[in-house]
Amino acid sequence: MTPQPPARDAASVAAAHQADADAVHGDVSVDELELQSELSGADATATPDVAAYALRLGDDALILSQRLGWWISRAPELEEDMALGNIALDLLGHARSLLHYAGTASGRTEDDLAYWRDEHEFRCAWLFQQPNGDFAHTIARGLIAAIWMQELYTALARSTDASLAAIAAKSVKEVAYHRDHAVQWTLRLAGGTEESRRRLLVALTDTWPYTDELFRDDELHDRLGDIAPRPSSLRGGFDEIWSAVLAEAEITEADFTNSKIGQSSGGGRHGHHSTHLGPLLAEMQVLARRHPGASW
């Protein structure tokens, strides 16, 4: 960026301030960031529809990762600190690959997409935005998320889009650990003390309404055809695992559902979000926005 010659008008004063800021923070502006070959590796460029799809999945992974990162130093025991941190790290890896690929359609980097979109531009489902709550809420959310992701990535690994297939085949192996973690904790909480079981049931009651949104088809899936599995086609596999876990935990659906609480209308896939996403983004994006191009 070329410094402007000294002058007294407001525009040049602003430019001078910008030059000072650049001297401190570096002169990288978002538009000038080069598109780097990141971990998705492929030189492939996503079509607009594939990019829109990758953005949804990338946002799911990114937002859940950001939520889980909060637990670091706060989990009930050291091993859980490491477990939740590891799961968050895996999800961040998935998000990077997916957002990188999504960005190839529009010339944006994964960081542009993570840090420089506003709330209405995110496409994550509501489940992933839900607050951490107590530990049981985090486990209930993680259980639904991991069972769904495992079904999704298993199917997506057969995508006719080579980049999506590669990301899915990589991710599904890691999500298997996440599901295992959530299942183990679900069983421990359900079969632990009266209090742990009570809390798990409260958490399932609060979290279950955000399940249905994950399985809704829309016009994007119609257009994608064999590139992506239809969300509704994942429901059977999800229900099978879900039922097996509940049976092992000796929980019935009647324990955490009731006729007064239906399924959330959601809307995350079209940019309509719960009240929880905004504050999460504010925290996640503040550093990148305050110091554009900063690195260490």
Next chain:
Amino acid sequence: MTRDVVMATASVPTREEAWRIAAAVTDPEVPVLTIEDLGVLRDVRIEGQTTVVTLTPTYSGCPAIDQMRDDVLLALTVEGFREVRVDFTLSPAWTTDWMSDAGKAKLEQYGIAPPTHRAGERQGPIPLSLGVKCPRCGSLRTREVSRFGSTACKSHFECLACLEPFDHFKVH
């Protein structure tokens, strides 16, 4: 051999030489393992004057891959390779099946229990655990403390015989 010939030889990159140098780069988190032992080094090829090295990450989020890329670039540059590029690939997905037997032996000696078997079929929703040998005393009386350890690729165990904690490199 004249000086000119020596210089000319050094300036023509060969794949074997590049592979040997890249293969010696170690994992920053587990320094006894080379990236070849790990199965992270997937390919080395010469494209004109450019040496292209392909790596695959172990786990998607593993930050060590950036360090490995830098170390490969540095190692080859130091040895006189002028144009070096490192590409990443995700497919086929990395598996501990690619870990060399030498690598597994080095891991155990280093105090990390190596992968116990080949990556199998998908597990059911209710997991089963397999016996892992303590790398310190050799006992099979061990217990998994947590599926998640000090890095993404390891889980955390304790030995019920010698009572020491240890890392286990997960089958993946």
